[in-house]
Amino acid sequence: MTAPPRIAVIGGGPAGLMCARVLQGHGFQPVVYDADAAVDARDPGGTLDLHADSGQIALEDAGLMAAFRTLARVEGQAKSRRDHHGTVLNEFVPAEGDEAAPEIDRGLLRTMLYEHLEPGTVRWGHKLLAATPVGGAVHRLEFANGAHAEADLVIGADGAWSAVRRVLTDAVPQYLGVQFFDARFDDVDTRHPEVAAIVGEGHMFSTDGAGRAVIVQRNSNGVVRGYVAFRAELDWHVAAGVDVTDREAVRSHLLKEFGEWSAIMRPLLTENDGDYVQRSFWALPAPLTWDHVPGLTLIGDAAHLMAPFGGHGTNLALLDGAELAHAIAKEDSLDDAVARYEAAMFPRSGQLAGSSNTALTRFFATTSPDAPHLPPDHAQEHEDYRTRAAEYRRLRAERDR
Template structure:
């Protein structure tokens, strides 16, 4: 493909920044547009694990594995499962040399990707409001504030509420009926030793069998992020008469709702620093496909928003970005490149979206404390990541011949 094609990537999250990085490695210069004022102007959330068969492959393609390893926490792969009384049900400690799914803070990942792009690649403060087809695959992008641009290919990497997606499908995200309250614990080893002990080096998951759960994850710089999860309507706080901007009101509500949880587990729910951040979970219909439209495609959550169970969302987003960039380099035309990318992306993302959405809705639909929510076999899961990574590389090598 000619390197003079105008490529606009809408969204400066992991998918968009990865796509731009790999394109630049191929000598192609895209422009990334993002609504944020800067790369770190908002709280990006907690930590995530990058799988050997997806996110790490993309990082290798981008030449960023060394940069990733400098930030990643291999020990963060450790996991503990407890009941709501604090009893340990299962534990996983990664074996020496196991790097199948190291953890990295979301903000660190985004900043790392951004800092490895050419200066000026990302146009911050560009909130897309409308895309207009111009014919022949070209599109005009209009941004809040009056700025505009034209492109031969528009890549929608703009997340759950994508402004690019309506060019391809009328599918919209639906609420999954599960709400998380994001709680933060700072200087955790000193100020919250009981939380530090419970979470360990990585991740702790606890549930009561009645649709309530607490998920706690160690982040970098002495921070732990906790997620208090429960089934709820979107307006749960209105029905409950809770002012979500009043930390003590939210805390009192949670203490009542989680009253059967033991004193050992209570600090995870009520001793956080700062306010609770509301996070509701949505998903696109899955599997989601669309008919090819010249000059436009989607990557990441814009293409396959799914529940967080399994941690596949960001991993797929990174792989999407890298694969689309490779296809653009390999194919003669942008249309052929998009078709190549979508042909591989649809089945891969569809399968994982269905399984992730089903896992979340089944878990939080539970009403029986005796339901067999067995923890996954993480050792086998890590081996599967490595096996699929080897298979992926073998297929790619065959495809490149």
């Protein structure tokens, strides 16, 4: 590359910020555009685990493992499984020194990445409307606030409903048939000791084998996030006559829907602080590929939105960002860099997206209630992360010689 390329990253989530961080480490000056007004302008969601074979590799590449460890919760790797009567079916406590998948709040991760970028890298309040080719591989970017820019490479890191993806493929997210209410419990150990006892140090999953589940997760600062999930049509609340903005109406509905759940589990449904937030699960077709378009590519959810089972989404997003940045630094042209990145990303994300979507469907199945709900072997899962991390590093070292 004989001149510094103009690189525009659309989206200031983990994928986009990681890509920008690693690009800056290679001497590039990307610009990140994000629709949010600021890094903390909205609720970023709950906690996530960063895997040794993906998210942690990206953090190492970005020089951010030390910063991550000051925020992460190793104890948050603990997991338990209960039936809907509260009986413990399975427990996992990480061994001493096990750091295969520590937890970190989504908001803390995003802020950490943002604070390690050069000042002025992110342009907040820039919602992309269109990316239009203007010759060669250059695209003109038009934003909702009236701003515009041109870029030699546009990296779509703009999530599930990506505007950049529309230029590359007609694929759109499909509803997976599962709704959930996101709730939170504040100062949980003092104000909600019964919830604290159930969730423990990490996660608790519970299902009744009839398409209903409750998942609660420890976050930082004494907060637990809870997810009350069930199979339903998108407009279920209309047919049920439930105003989803009315906390008491939602509680009443959940008590009826989860009527067979025991008194031990009921506080997870009804004792939350604040309102319920209605959400739903969506995924892109998997595997998803597209024909190459000069000057454009996708990372993160824009490329491979998937069900959250397995926790692969953000981990792949971070790895996408780092790998694309490395490819840009190593290849002779942006086109070659994108080709190198996509050749690795397509099969990796396709396999994990397919397995994650299948796992969610099976978990919420209303038939064959036994086998689909068996918990994974988390100790083996952690060992697999470490094994794959070593193999990834070995292959990358061979490739980069």
